[in-house]
Amino acid sequence: MKLCEIALTAGGLVLEIAAGPDGGNLSPLLHMSPSLPIIVNDIEPRVLELWHDYLAEVLPQNKVWFAAFDAAFMPLRDNAVACASSCGGLGSIAGNRDSAICETFRVVRPGGYLIALEMAFTEETLRSLPEPHCGKEACMKRARPLRQHKATRNAVHILGGSGSRS
Helix, strand or coil: HHHHHHHHHHHCCECCCCCCCCCCCHHHHHHHHHCCCCEEEEECHHHHHHHHEEEEEEECCCCEEECCCCHCCCCCCCCCCCCCCCCCHHHHHCCHHHHHHHHHHHHHHEEEEEEEHHHHHHHHHHHHHCCCCCCHHHHHHHHCCCCCCCCCCCCCEECCCCCHCC
16 A cells, blocks of 8 residues: 555556456555545456446546557557556566566556556566656666557557546
């Protein structure tokens, strides 16, 4: 809960990365701040649809949006979120985990937070993270080259917020 409190101090949009069936930090964040704007991400649209339907029932006036995309190639603009949150999500990414970490740094605004509760990171992964003063460029140099990613309807499946059902 302490880490979720830190996420709330970021003062803006939160990205929950690779939420999965457990929802990552979604539940504690919404428990602490039911009107917090959150983008919930997972690569599997069916997982997000279940969360969408559940939240529409239990918290109909929420500000939660759902987006299915590969966290290693985020179709979000630079500095788009105040905080990125992951509770096992980044560590569970199959493939280029370094790219997912770098993409996370890219989308978090300067002064924002990455809240990550990860068991799967090695000491090597942790050493490769950029120092706070290094900036995103340092992270991008350390990661394997990113492929160009253009968001299309086929690549990104987005559901509207639960509270905006028609």
